[in-house]
Amino acid sequence: MFDIFELNIIKRAFIVLTLIAPLAPVFGVFLLLRRYAFFADTLAHVGFLALALSLFFKMNSLAVLILLSIVVSVSVEKLRSQGRLPAEGSLSFFLYAGVALSVVFITFSENTGSIMNILFGSLSTVTKGDVYLILAGALFCISFLAKFYKNLINLCIDEEIAHASGINTEQLKILFAITVALSISISIKTMGALLIGSLMIIPPLSAMQICRSLKSTLIISIAFSMISAYGGIFLSFYSGIPLGASISTILIGFFIMAYLIRIFRAKFIF
């Protein structure tokens, strides 16, 4: 049997997932706390549009992806802050706009063979150039989290309390939106547009079932996410299931396990 790590695409998938698997659930925790879980979904569908656009115009897809996601995420946050549209309303609008326009561009594109990869992720779509862009994006996300972690917790607990404690909430919300957009953009090629949200949201949802504190929720979420990501590479490689779907399947397994542990604890221990 040959060593799968000799393959460049596998090496790249490992590097990319090592960068994004610990980041995604941390953002997921903050999105869940802000009742903004669908933010990831909306941005992912806008990401689908970006990939369709790059297919149509034959451009570097990751660069288009990053730019478009940032524009949309800032627009959603602005509309929400100004109270012009209800939060769910603006998210839905951009989600449907993303899907509808993607289909329009895909219909008129020549090479539509990679649609499955775009939707469900793939081991092979990440190019060598992408890895550097993903590394830069991940470093930006990590430094943002390191600098603003406490402020973000305050923002999620209550915006007005955060404001009173001296945090510039308007600036932080926009920075957060940009960083979430970036983290989704760098993950979308491996996880797929339809499934990137799962890597952000399912690990914290699973951890919430068994954890009592925010710290343990973060640690367990990252653990679930990383085990699923590495496991997903093997599952995808040997079974041919798209990478995003493989990772999400393992994540679902963790959620069911965590849910059963909670029920078991509630019935028999406490």
Add this chain to the structure above:
Amino acid sequence: MINKVEFEKLKILNITKKTLIEIKNLSYSVNDNIILENINFIAKEGCYLGIIGPNGAGKTTLLRLILGIIKPTKGEIFIYGQKPEEYLKNEPIGYLPQRISQTIYEFPITVEELVKSGIPRIKKDYKDYIEWALDVFHISNLRKKSLRELSGGQRQKAFLAKAIVSRPKILILDEPTTGIDPNSRDDLLEILEILNRDFNISILIVTHDIATFAHEARCILCLNKRVVCLGEPQKILKDEYMKMLYPEHTVFPHRHV
């Protein structure tokens, strides 16, 4: 009606203390709908100011204006001589809003983590600050408990501990006694009294519960879009308008008897 009270008469507490909050000709309206009109008053450092008034009187709006969450349509607000946004750049204000998003109660976060988040600017001896805040509200035993496991009163105390943990000079509370039982309420008011008296934290508190605050607050501001009256509780509560708002039998219950 009222508001013939002149600016000079509206000075609270003794004049030798520093001016904590100064509000000049403050008005706030939304789409021609006047919420607050021509508010003027000065609150001195160390004050315990109860803000009362009927529903829709603009009490919460006044707090949000003081905190700089919303901007006045007209007039100015100064906290220690600075505009709210300037003041907040260097000093936090402890704040407990009327309603806190329910999401936080569905999430695993311990009392200790919540209180710790109240120190956004990292200090060396932050653990002592947390200990102190937990002690003040008698919730040290709940530190490892998740918020979702606590009662309404305990959650309220956890949020209050978060509000004071960075030892702010000002504590602003919007109806903190709503939804908690009378014993917890008395307990809470006693703690606020201690914070004000022993730790020199100035307190601004909005309430409907005038009966209670007739005792604790050393000064009462009655709002109804304008300043209806302002002064010491015993004097204010005799005001004709106040009698109409709060009939006398509800005004002086003997809570400490």
